[in-house]
Amino acid sequence: MTADRHGHRMSDTGAEAAAHYEQALDDLLFFRPEVVRSAQAALAASPRSVMGQALGAYLGVLGTEEKDAAAAREAFARFRSGLDEGAPTRRERMHLAAVTACLDGDIHGAGRLLEDLTVAYPRDALALFVGHQIDFLTGNAPRLRDRIGGALGAWSDDDRHHGPLLGMYAFGLEETGHYERAEDAALAALAQHPRDVWGIHAAVHTYEMRDRFTDGIRFLDARTDDWAAGTLLTVHNWWHYALYSLERGDTARVLEIYDRAIHHDASPGAAMQLLDAAALLWRLHLAGNDQSARWARLADAWEGRQDGAHYAFNDVHAVMAYVGAGRLTQAERLVGDRQQWVAGAAPSVTNRAMTTDIGLPVCRALIAYGRRDWERAADLLLPLRHRLHTFGGSHAQRDAVQRTLVEAALRAGHADLARTLLSERIQLRPLCPYNWSAQARLEEHLGNDTQAAAAQERAGAGTSP
Template identity: 75%
Template sequence: MTADRHGHLMSDTSAEALASYEQALDDLLFFRPRVAESAQAVLAAAPRSVMGQTLAAYLGVLGTEEKDAAAARDSFARFRSGLDTVGMTPRERMHLAAATAWLDGDMHGAGRILGDLTIAYPRDALALFAGHQHDFLTGDAARLRDRVGGALDAWDEDDPHHGPLLGMYAFGLEESGHYERAEEVGLAALARHPGDVWGIHSVVHTYEMRGRFTDGIRFLDARTDDWSRGSLLTVHNWWHYALYTLETGDTARVLEIYDAALHHDGSAGVAMELLDAAALLWRLYLAQDAQDAQDARSEQHAQHERHDQSARWARLADAWESRDDGPHYAFNDAHAVMAYVGSGRLAQAQRLVQDRERWVAAEPSGSNRTMTAEIGLPVCRALIAYGQHDYGAATDLLLPVRHSLHRFGGSHAQRDAIQRTLVEAAIRARRTELARTLLSERIQLRPVCPYNWSAKARLEERGGDPVRAAAARERATAQRQSG
């Protein structure tokens, strides 16, 4: 048997395949697009390599692409058919079980096996990466932090992959609310590898959650060459840049970023990028809805802005519809519904919900079934209700799930689009005390957030308190100007 550079034995893996495997791991940890090519090189050199096959299986599910997962499931099933496990190592058997569970729809079961793998083999970079992404996709902040944190003690600081592990750990720290520590660890990762786009992404999240959006823009501007092109995370990091810019109130620049980086004619149309596009446009949709109800701009100007947005929504809805996705990942479904509602295609949004309802009724088990039934469908129904201006229904649908949204995946920053929808629905439904409570929660947690203060200003104006409204609006303006 050959062994990887950490001493893990690998059955049916030639020296040539091992070299390709090590390259694929490096590409995976640094989010290089060529990782798929590197993974295929492993199998070309050693078709029966267990680790090569499991790597390919994980790549099939990590992108949340239904068609990729189906192809990986078929390929992995052929590999397992007649497979003699006698010559496999215990570590390989565990990877085989984890990949099989995930491909069969048991994401949470796969996550538990990957956790056991990391305890037994803490220097297994593939288990750590797959587990870390699993925890992100299932919204498990504690595991996102501790899975990597629990393994770091086994890694030498001069190991070339210690840096990306720090970047992963920083993201887990951030999602768990340890923002200062997360920034410290993320910057330590970048001191080792400036082009670690996941490490950059982790630090960016810490600025987002603390309202340091001007610092975030400076940070990204200073590292433009390290993150803005050529990685699997390029679009997502541009999304973060756009969120910062949105907080400054520069909507024109936000739309420039959207058109140039998030969604355009050359976009790949993959789910992870489309949901970023939908989440950004949805924030603008909520803001436009609020603005139309609030100020006295000319109707001609308002109509021009709505038309401009309608064209973007239509292109994005076309992209989602062309995918013809089945029930695969509830978090994606919610963003597809945002696109359909934003483009005025309520019938398409309702058809998606009806399809998922039938599937939930027929499907006996599985992680995505639970995600869809408990979180995905209430969120999708609420988005549709909001698009129909039935703000009371939207409020009633989101209120029971607002503290459990993490269970269908994503980050705090991503899920905030849904939390903002609840705030806006409560304000428009004239649920004044609820809206006041929601905004108090947000302001106490994130006192520097122009959106929070502008929403509070609108609430106070609706409640007939112009003095408190003016004070809140002044806070929002000052924060936009100062960052």
């Protein structure tokens, strides 16, 4: 029986397929688009390879694309129908269970199964990668950190994939607030592999959360050749660059990045890229910056996808696009569709709770905001602010929703609430220009001209080089 390079046996997998599988793992950990071709090559060489089939199914789920998940479900069902269930190894059976949970919509269950697998087989890179991505998609920051941290001790520093694991660990450290430790881990990962775009991604998150926007730009500029084209994270890392530019008040640079790298006529229309586009334009929308033409093109892209209920985080960003484009009827239609879906969805489907508890209330709040019903928007968002992580994403991504609550409170004239929200934000991120700019608007509303001027000065200080 063939084995991978860590000695894990691989059922029904020939030497050629095993080589393609190893290449696919390498492509996966380094976020190369070639991972799809490598995975297909493994299955072409050994169609009944259990690990090859598991890898292909995971790829169908991790992109949060409804159509890809459906195709993976059909292909995996065909494979399982002819499988001798007693033939695979214990590790492979654990993967089969995790894949089945994923394809059935039980993402939390899949994450738990992969956690058990990692305890038994800590050098299974596929289990670590998929589990880490599930932790990200479900907003489970402690597991995002500890899933990798618990396995790292079993990996040699000179293993080729030790670096990507450090990059993953760095992201988990960042999402749990260990920013300096996260930066160190990310830089250690990049010392091993400069083109580790997940490690780059982890580092830029640490700069974002510490309001080191100029440092973030310098970091990305110094590594442009390593991340700025040809990877599965290219658009997302450009999004981070645009966030830095936005905080520094350089709207022209933000729009240049948006048009060139984030959303344009040649964009493939992938959900994860469209949500980056929506999240960026929504921040401009909150600032009163009219981008109606860009919103219209983005709303067209979302509408053209004809998505059903699959991942509530995507739905929220689709509604941002519809509201930004003034297509409130389309936004309401999406909400109505998701309400009907929830009524019939099985309780074990992770997205059911995500949609019910977070997705639908946030969508309704965005629609209320679009109608200038600031009171309703604030009322809908306020109970969610400490639970938003349960529908996935990062702190940086979810901040678009948190800022919507701040803006709704300000516009509704809820000075006490706005003061509390801004005090929370300023204590955590005392150098963030947005926080001080919003504080200045609150002080102006209260007639405190001196305090408003001081806050505005602090906002300006945060944009300086």
